[in-house]
Amino acid sequence: xxxxxxYELRLYVAxxxxxxxxxxxxxxxxxxxxxxxxYRIEIIDLVKNPQLAAGDQILALPALVRRLPxxxxxxxxxxxxxxxxxxxxxxxxxxxxxxxxxA
Amino acid sequence: xxxxxxxxxxxxxTGIQGLxxxxxxxxxxxxxxxxxxxxxxxxxxLAVEFLVHGATQFGEPGVLMMFEESxxxxxxxxxxxxHDLKKLSAQNKIxxxxxxxxxxxxEETGEYDLEGLFIRIGNAVxxxxxxRVVLDTVEALFAGLPNHAILRAELRRLFxxxxxxxxTAIITGERGDHSLTRYGLEEYVADCVIVLDQRMHEQISTRxxxxxxxRGSAHGTNEYPFIISGRGLSVLPITSLQLDHGVSAQRIxxxxxxxxEMLGGKGVYRGSSVLVSGSPGTGKSSIGAKFADTxxxxxxxxxxxxxxxSSAQIVRNMGSIGIDLAQWVKKGLLQIHSSRPTLxxxxxxxxxxxxxxxxxxxxxxxxDPISNLSxxxxxxxxxxxxxxxxxxLKRQQITAxxxxxxxxxxxxxxxxxxxxxxxxDTWLLLRNVEFNGExxxxxxxxxxxxxxxxxxxxxxxxxxxGIDLVDVYLGAERVLTGSARVTQEEQERAAAVLRVxxxxxxVKQLASRQKAIAARIAALQAEADAxxxxxxxxxxxxVLQRKNTLQITDTMTLLRGADKTNxxxxxxxx
Numbered sequence: 001x002x003x004x005x006x007y008e009l010r011l012y013v014a015x016x017x018x019x020x021x022x023x024x025x026x027x028x029x030x031x032x033x034x035x036x037x038x039y040r041i042e043i044i045d046l047v048k049n050p051q052l053a054a055g056d057q058i059l060a061l062p063a064l065v066r067r068l069p070x071x072x073x074x075x076x077x078x079x080x081x082x083x084x085x086x087x088x089x090x091x092x093x094x095x096x097x098x099x100x101x102x103a
Numbered sequence: 104x105x106x107x108x109x110x111x112x113x114x115x116x117t118g119i120q121g122l123x124x125x126x127x128x129x130x131x132x133x134x135x136x137x138x139x140x141x142x143x144x145x146x147x148x149l150a151v152e153f154l155v156h157g158a159t160q161f162g163e164p165g166v167l168m169m170f171e172e173s174x175x176x177x178x179x180x181x182x183x184x185x186h187d188l189k190k191l192s193a194q195n196k197i198x199x200x201x202x203x204x205x206x207x208x209x210e211e212t213g214e215y216d217l218e219g220l221f222i223r224i225g226n227a228v229x230x231x232x233x234x235r236v237v238l239d240t241v242e243a244l245f246a247g248l249p250n251h252a253i254l255r256a257e258l259r260r261l262f263x264x265x266x267x268x269x270x271t272a273i274i275t276g277e278r279g280d281h282s283l284t285r286y287g288l289e290e291y292v293a294d295c296v297i298v299l300d301q302r303m304h305e306q307i308s309t310r311x312x313x314x315x316x317x318r319g320s321a322h323g324t325n326e327y328p329f330i331i332s333g334r335g336l337s338v339l340p341i342t343s344l345q346l347d348h349g350v351s352a353q354r355i356x357x358x359x360x361x362x363x364e365m366l367g368g369k370g371v372y373r374g375s376s377v378l379v380s381g382s383p384g385t386g387k388s389s390i391g392a393k394f395a396d397t398x399x400x401x402x403x404x405x406x407x408x409x410x411x412x413s414s415a416q417i418v419r420n421m422g423s424i425g426i427d428l429a430q431w432v433k434k435g436l437l438q439i440h441s442s443r444p445t446l447x448x449x450x451x452x453x454x455x456x457x458x459x460x461x462x463x464x465x466x467x468x469x470x471d472p473i474s475n476l477s478x479x480x481x482x483x484x485x486x487x488x489x490x491x492x493x494x495x496l497k498r499q500q501i502t503a504x505x506x507x508x509x510x511x512x513x514x515x516x517x518x519x520x521x522x523x524x525x526x527x528d529t530w531l532l533l534r535n536v537e538f539n540g541e542x543x544x545x546x547x548x549x550x551x552x553x554x555x556x557x558x559x560x561x562x563x564x565x566x567x568x569g570i571d572l573v574d575v576y577l578g579a580e581r582v583l584t585g586s587a588r589v590t591q592e593e594q595e596r597a598a599a600v601l602r603v604x605x606x607x608x609x610v611k612q613l614a615s616r617q618k619a620i621a622a623r624i625a626a627l628q629a630e631a632d633a634x635x636x637x638x639x640x641x642x643x644x645x646v647l648q649r650k651n652t653l654q655i656t657d658t659m660t661l662l663r664g665a666d667k668t669n670x671x672x673x674x675x676x677x
Contacts, residue, residue: 023213050223057204060220077214085210
């Protein structure tokens with residue numbers, strides 16, 4: 001990998017709602033699995049900073065924005081579907097070696 | 104339109120001309136209103152006007168959530184209506200937020216809600232203390248967010264939330280095939296629904312507005328034409344319901360002395376409407392121009408709407424009958440608006456007129472001709488329009504002159520007057536009389552409310568000296584005009600001269616005869632005098648002779664010594 005920190009992610013939430021917490025833990029897990037050491041997550045609470053919503057065109061919450069690498073990508077929802085999150089982030093999943101052999 | 108019930112729903116005026124009249128004061132305060140219509144029907148314009156007027160006229164700042172157009176686009180679009188959104192946002196009167204949704208950028212995974220949108224609206228509202236909100240058009244979300252179940256639930260929550268915050272909102276929606284809006288927004292916004300519509304009739308488009316629903320309030324239920332002009336949106340309510348305009352007793356001369364004479368000697372009332380109708384070439388425009396010229400001469404402002412000739416052509420043509428309109432144009436007393444009637448729809452023409460009148464504040468408006476405006480329209484469409492115009496002008500005490508072209512040879516009384524004659528206070532009918540191989544113009548006053556007016560036909564004579572009315576020759580059971588009248592007049596004049604001469608001649612003759620008689624009398628008198636003189640002489644001579652005779656006798660007697668008893672002596676002594 002050329003850059004140690006090439007995934008810059010922003011998670012927009014509205015307060016500490018169950019949905020926000022789910023989204024955050026899902027994100028954390030996915031990143032640790034597939035992007036270990038190559039990501040940074042910034043959490044923006046729009047309840048505290050509502051003016052930040054317009055910048056990334058946030059409507060639906062929770063929302064995850066991939067700032068880097070370009071292009072900017074957006075995923076809405078609580079990130080419960082790992083596969084779709086990976087598609088949304090355009091990340092090639094790291095598949096366990098055993099599975100590879102079987103394939 | 105006024106609602107006279109005791110209870111009044113709180114209403115937020117839109118400041119849109121006419122719409123507040125129809126809705127009895129505006130949109131329901133603190134509630135969302137749905138404005139729906141097809142593409143290009145003016146939904147966004149209506150919504151923006153509502154916001155801008157709120158911010159500038161009613162002290163209610165507003166938030167504009169744009170789902171389709173960007174901030175720069177909407178700013179540019181409404182600048183043509185004279186609204187400067189940039190300035191208003193700098194003054195914290197309007198906040199614009201462009202909500203952009205690109206489906207391709209969005210991946211959906213798991214549960215979500217639209218709290219982000221709520222936060223954005225809430226933030227914008229709080230930042231300027233907004234009272235009004237426009238969502239234009241929230242339906243774009245349906246294209247951007249795949250999960251419509253969530254979206255619908257969230258929209259329901261959104262409208263509830265707007266209500267709870269007491270925001271007066273306009274939500275726009277695209278017209279659907281079988282429902283008011285494509286995504287059935289009317290399910291959620293049920294307080295007030297306004298439908299906009301644009302339709303074509305004979306290649307002329309007309310926009311119409313209808314208040315479909317207004318919960319808790321009476322409202323006009325008709326379809327009202329509206330237009331979007333340089334002044335923004337204006338709705339034309341059918342007419343002011345009451346006929347309560349003030350009237351003026353002041354009379355203004357028409358500029359044609361004989362015509363004034365026909366109209367009770369003083370001309371028409373200020374603020375009245377005058378119809379001048381006639382077939383082509385009867386002099387309608389000339390009379391209109393003379394009216395205008397006369398008003399300008401009094402220092403009043405005149406607005407002339409011409410639908411047949413360009414302004415340069417009018418000025419030139421009126422110069423040929425001695426009416427110099429160019430001077431008034433130069434002095435700024437006369438404005439000529441020339442356009443083809445087919446340029447825009449009738450409604451728009453009327454609004455253009457309204458605008459022009461409001462800008463220029465004339466005391467006289469000349470429309471030449473109204474019949475052209477009604478091209479391809481039925482009387483039922485034209486009459487309400489004219490009623491509106493007349494009401495509008497009357498309310499401001501503006502005298503109006505409408506020229507109207509009668510098609511064909513109008514011997515039968517003119518059905519083609521668009522049924523407007525009843526709206527007119529004074530009706531001058533011009534007519535061509537064809538006789539003796541020529542056509543001549545005649546004029547008469549068909550009606551003139553509130554004044555004594557002549558019932559006679561006059562001949563209208565246009566010449567380089569101007570417009571004049573002359574008496575027609577009435578005689579031998581026919582009306583003579585033109586050269587026939589002139590010939591008749593010449594003959595009469597010649598006959599009169601002859602009569603005078605004959606009379607003088609006769610008087611002279613009599614005088615000389617009298618003189619002759621006098622002379623004869625003098626001669627006879629002289630003769631009589633002569634006769635008298637002769638008679639006296641004769642008598643004297645006789646006396647003398649007799650005396651002589653006696654003397655001779657006496658002498659002879661003496662001499663002869665004759666007898667003294669001779670008779671002749673006795674006689675002589677006596």
